[in-house]
Amino acid sequence: MFRRALTAAVLTCGVVVSAVAQQSRLVFDARTLPVPAELPSMGANRSPDGHSIGVTTQFLTMDGRPWLPVMGEFHFSRYPAAYWAEELAKMKAAGVDVVATYVFWNHHEELEGQFDWSGQRNLRQFLQLCHQQGLYAVVRIGPWAHGEARYGGLPDWVVARGHLRTADPVFMNEVAPYMRQVGAQLQGQLWKDGGPVIGIQIENEYSNRSADGGATYLLALKRMARDAGMDVPLYTETGWDNAVVPQGELLPVFGGYADAPWDGASTQLPPSEVYLFRTGSRASGDMGAQGARAPQAATNDNATPFLTAEIGGGVQDTYHRRPVITADDTTAMANVMLGSGVNLLGYYMFHGGENPEGKRSTLQESQRTGYPTDVPVESYDFQAPLGEFGFSRASLGKLRMLHSFVHDFGTKLAAMPAVAAEPQPSGPADTGTLRASVRTDGDSAFIFFNNYVRHVAMPRRPAVQFVLQTTHGTVQVPEQPVAIPSESYGVWPLHMRLEGTSSVLEYATAQPLCVIHGVHRVRYFFTPTDGVPAEFAFAAGTAVTAQKATRRQTQDRVVFTSITPGYDVALRIGEAEIVLLPRAEAEHATKLTLAGQEQLLLTTAQLFAMGRELQLRQPGERRFVVRMSPGLPVPAGDGWQAGWATGVFTSYSATMAPAVWTMHWRTVQGPSSRAAATLGPKQSWRKEQIEMAPDDADFRAASRTQIAIAGGFAPAVSDLLLEVRYSGDVARLKSGDRLLTDDFFNGEPWVIGLKRFAAQLKGGLELDVLPWPPHSHTYLERDVPERTAAAGGSVQSIRLTPEYEARFAF
Secondary structure, eight states, X not given: OOOOOOOSOEEETXXXXXXXXXXXXXXXXXXXXXXOOBOOOOSOOBOTTSOBEEEBSSOEEETTEEEOOEEXXXXXXXXXXXXXXXXXXHHHHTXXXXXXXXXOHHHXXXXXXXXXXXXXXXXXXHXXXXXXXXXXXXXXXXSSXXXXXXXXXXXXXXXXXXXXXXXXXHHHHHHHHHHHHHHHHHTTXXXXXXXXXXXXXXXXXXXXXXXXXXXXXXXXXXXXXXXXXXXXXXXXXXXXXXXXXXXXXXXXXXXXXXXXXXXXXXXOOOOOGGGSOOSSOSSOGGGXXXXXXXXXXXXXXXXXXXXXXXXXXXXOOOSSEEOOOXXXXXXXXXXXXXXXXOSBEEEEOSBOEXXXXXXXXXXXXXXXXXXXXXXXXXXXXXXXXXXXXXXBOHHHHHHHHHHXXXXXXXXXXXXXXXXXXXXXXXXXXXXXXXXXXXXXXXXXXXXXXXXXXXXXOOOXXXXXXXXXXXXXXXXXXXXXXXXXXXXXXXXXXXXXXXXXXXXXXXEESEEEEEEEXXXXXXXXXXXXXXXXOOOXXXXXXXXXXXXXXXXXXXXXXXXXXXXXXXXXXXXXXXXXXXXXXXXXHHTTEEXXXXXXEEEEEEOSSEEEEETTEEEEEXXXXXXXXXEXXXXXXXXXXXXXXXXXXXXXXXXXXXXXXXXXXXXXXXXXXXXXXXXXXXXXXXBTTBSSOOBOOOOGGGGGGSEEEEEXXXXXXXXXXXXXXXXXXXXXXXXXEEETTEEEEEEEOOSSOEEEEXXXXXXXXXXXXXXXXXXXXXXXXXXXXXXXGGXXXXXXXXXXXXXXXXXXEEEEEO
């Protein structure tokens, strides 16, 4: 409990007024906290082995305990089925607990009455693999899904008949066979049957309040789903865009994106509210009406837990607007959402993909079908943490740090309501006030702060202290003000009880990463907040053994500072140990349970577990190094060697045989000039008409480059990475007349995984690059001056890099 008295501060209307120049004191008034109430069961919530899922007004429960899962979107029909298992294993290793997936109706019944659940459209097989990986699933059944799919996933023949997305009998009679088909795919895969499916999402972004719309339509869909056998613990619906939310029937889920590629602006957007802590409204105005700020329907946010399904893991570049999302753009937003009280941390997308081939048309959203944007024909990379070809982005490591924290402290965190700091920023553009919130149960707490806003130079905060008021008293953290650098964000614990001891960590100015339980000790891993010296405070009299730390004693506390991040134990408190990992190592840390023992693994390679085997992958580097704490025996005959001990970690290394390949490329046709881009149809919510993407006929102006590749694939090579640097508007990779994948230029190198195209390599590949149209208004974050001169259409370089693979049996 918080018993330390606050000194040297004056409270005025909940704001601490300090006499110190440029000093920021942020106050959290947590003296009155809401009490959670259990909600009625929504569906069959008990599994055959006795586990149960429930809902309260504040959080989800698993077996009666607060539960805060991480959910990531991955579209099964947008990825080759042969690689589903390894991609799900990557998501599991990244800290994902629940896989969300759309079912796009037109991927399965493009032609009326002809259903296709084969190959990469096999929903049942995908769910079975989720179950094998220990992952839960939420199936987003639509019937209108969106996901930048053609007609939002509705088949053309349904669109042609009209009456869409209403309870009109014409539309509902068309939906009924589709629902029965989905129900058949899910048979035996539901939670009540011992399967992974714990939730069903009905519709998407639905605000129609007509007589045959609104709750009438949504509840008719829910009844239809249940009649088709889809009886699950959770039924959800997206809660933004003035959504209709039938209370007690559907749980609203929310989200936010770092940029808005659907927006009509061809300039940088103003600061987004996704970097503000949301303890008032859960729905971001940035997500209303495809970017317009639609009024939010009156809802009681205290009646349901704060759940998310669409925290942007990236964004899908559109033809008109091509932002580049950084790792901090995404992770700072996720940190803010968690600090705002989110109790289902759901990402869209967590894993990218590409559209399957259609029977009569391509399957992407386009302005030519009346939809608001143009996206690539094939690619749905989304700049996700795991991209279109399964490669990791930097955002994966940063998010995994947050997920490790959620996994090991989530039961406690889920039961902690969020309390906003005072003062609060006046709006998204207010840079003068540090953004902060606290989640607390009145005993322990976690302080969340954010000094990062995309495209905004946030000021350094030279002297920051947080003040938490509870019914037990007031606590000030840290003891002395600290500076919060620009672009810094993080989580700090208060009054954390240490397992294996009777001691309490009063506070730390470092972020908890995870806990590793050993036979005789409990090891807490922390990592520093960027630019903030780490200090750990305990109650006076706590027996602490410190390694290379400065000890400062006050009347009430003993505080340890000047701790150099490393691999060894920094502090020992009874059977508990604290390790302060360097930030760069923490971003490459993965916690897994191997052979019944919790392990923390450090490696720059992509890492995941398949059965009793670790798989590591990295581009271009044959030597693998992984550190483990506490460590495992070296597998015999796999080429691994146990190396040196580094603090609490044991290091292992292996070197793979080199790949041998040849690659030749030559441009056989230069680009020619293009006509000006055509403007798309007007949208009621968007002021500007925007340029439409080129069609096949436009590609007559593209340059053509032939690529010949031989060799490369070997037992130690998991993929070949083709890195293309080009200048132009749009690029396409083809095999003969078949389009393999495509790219809207955004200034970044285009990296393509070739293993799925191995059969096409024998006949050679063709790279087509289209020059810019005259007077292009496409928004690019990267400076590309030549596009203003209708230039481009050339290939600058093509490089082939093997992705090496090492396996570690355990």
